[in-house]
Amino acid sequence: DAGVTQSPTHLIKTRGQQVTLRCSPKSGHDTVSWYQQALGQGPQFIFQYYEEEERQRGNFPDRFSGHQFPNYSSELNVNALLLGDSALYLCASSLGGGSGELFFGEGSRLTVL
């Protein structure tokens, strides 16, 4: 039973560039949530996708966008990268719209130079 998988695991970008991060949820899960975790901080909620729609959104600018596909996998896109976007981006999957236990992927570590 595959857990949550994320790609890429590490990447380096420069300011102004765009990045796409990918997530495949745990088998049987239909809900994907994305979090940003800066060094020494707890995860910050970006948004959640369920039934291919963004259901909830945290306090992040429109530069952060996402998508969920019919197979429940998801992408996180960040445009016009800033130095402050450097962080670990975590994908978490759950069942039933987010009320169940979250299972996290190992994350994608983004460095913006």
Next chain:
Amino acid sequence: RKEVEQDPGPFNVPEGATVAFNCTYSNSASQSFFWYRQDCRKEPKLLMSVYSSGNEDGRFTAQLNRASQYISLLIRDSKLSDSATYLCVAQTSNYQLIWGAGTKLIIKP
């Protein structure tokens, strides 16, 4: 004031000792609470859920005090492998999770 606050630590504790740390939350409408464990440069993993007054799982005990709006985590007979950052999480009525910044625990031999 942060919605979920934790003492960042680090807590330096000898192996075999008992350690406890608290987490306070500001949203009185928070429904459920969780403790996650996060190892260095790894993803968070669920340690315990705290749904009512508290619960126990082996060496770990979590307690909830709704009147004072805090939850606690107690670790007995601490092991070297307990060294990690412990994240406190409050779940709101619309299932959004609010995370604390974590408490770093270091168990020393």
